[in-house]
Amino acid sequence: MFKVGVLPLDGFALMSYASLVEPFRAANLLSEVNYYEVINFSMSRQGSISSSGLKIVGNYFLSDFPDLDMFFVVAGGDPFKYNNKNLYQWLNKLAHNGITIGGVSGGPIILVKSGLMKDYRMTVHWEHSPSLLELTHDIILEKSLYIFDRNRITCAGGTAPIDMVLAIISKQQGAKFAHLVSDWFLHNEIRPSGGPQRSNLVNRVGTTNKIALSVIELMENHIADPLSLDQLSELNTVSKRQLNRIFNKIFKKGTMEYYRGLRLDKAKNLLRNSRISIAEISHITGFYSSSHFSSSFSNYFDISPKEYRNNIQFPSINNRN
Numbered sequence: 001m002f003k004v005g006v007l008p009l010d011g012f013a014l015m016s017y018a019s020l021v022e023p024f025r026a027a028n029l030l031s032e033v034n035y036y037e038v039i040n041f042s043m044s045r046q047g048s049i050s051s052s053g054l055k056i057v058g059n060y061f062l063s064d065f066p067d068l069d070m071f072f073v074v075a076g077g078d079p080f081k082y083n084n085k086n087l088y089q090w091l092n093k094l095a096h097n098g099i100t101i102g103g104v105s106g107g108p109i110i111l112v113k114s115g116l117m118k119d120y121r122m123t124v125h126w127e128h129s130p131s132l133l134e135l136t137h138d139i140i141l142e143k144s145l146y147i148f149d150r151n152r153i154t155c156a157g158g159t160a161p162i163d164m165v166l167a168i169i170s171k172q173q174g175a176k177f178a179h180l181v182s183d184w185f186l187h188n189e190i191r192p193s194g195g196p197q198r199s200n201l202v203n204r205v206g207t208t209n210k211i212a213l214s215v216i217e218l219m220e221n222h223i224a225d226p227l228s229l230d231q232l233s234e235l236n237t238v239s240k241r242q243l244n245r246i247f248n249k250i251f252k253k254g255t256m257e258y259y260r261g262l263r264l265d266k267a268k269n270l271l272r273n274s275r276i277s278i279a280e281i282s283h284i285t286g287f288y289s290s291s292h293f294s295s296s297f298s299n300y301f302d303i304s305p306k307e308y309r310n311n312i313q314f315p316s317i318n319n320r321n
Contacts, residue, residue, distance in 0.1 A: 007041040011077030019161035079106030088114040105157025
């Protein structure tokens with residue numbers, strides 16, 4: 001069973017919280033198997049009070065360390081004013097133990113203040129973006145519904161956690177099952193991580209082929225931890241041969257060649273819009289070494305990452321988002 005911890009902080013929005021936990025519940029209901037266990041945490045025995053006044057009392061507190069696979073902080077109100085060193089230390093201990101850490105709505109700001117988002121791609125609710133960029137220069141802030149970057153997950157909140165959790169379910173249980181969960185909530189289309197800040201995925205990639213769109217969505221959600229051809233085919237219940245045939249017909253290139261291009265385009269964007277090291281960018285975009293990244297980038301763009309960056313005049317940090 002995959003165990004997901006959730007800590008709503010006082011002032012959290014019920015919409016964000018429900019959008020996070022309900023898809024996991026529905027997955028268990030529709031599968032008739034307990035794939036997931038959601039474990040609520042509280043900062044105190046009094047529980048957490050939502051912005052609408054509803055109280056959620058957790059099963060665990062900060063002194064507890066249950067077995068978890070993933071942990072989310074859900075925050076609302078003004079997360080910049082929140083300051084709890086015990087929570088920051090506790091989150092770092094979870095991260096040190098290999099647990100994937102996530103933030104929803106204002107939750108990503110809590111992760112930033114905990115020191116957990118340095119040189120990670122991330123997103124946050126649009127309301128908080130300007131203030132967050134003033135707080136620190138050590139983040140890579142993007143306008144997205146949600147972002148997976150290695151063992152960090154950030155989500156803008158509202159209804160976006162539904163799509164984020166469906167992306168998790170899709171990776172673990174397959175795209176077909178994730179769409180069943182989506183339909184359960186009358187959520188007719190699972191939105192890609194780029195969300196409304198980017199054009200519709202159909203328009204962006206130029207095809208309406210459902211298999212291709214589902215595979216590309218998985219690719220975009222797994223830049224730092226690339227999926228294999230076996231995983232992509234299995235999660236979409238098609239053979240590797242059929243998958244390559246679809247991509248060659250539509251894009252004139254194989255599935256993994258297309259995937260590599262997505263990752264290199266993301267690397268190019270990071271070289272252009274961030275100051276983090278080339279070695280770190282190679283890690284963020286899923287290359288096993290800096291030399292492998294450099295040779296792949298050079299072959300793809302006919303210029304080395306170092307040369308490309310040397311030709312760039314960095315924009316102001318306040319214009320980066």
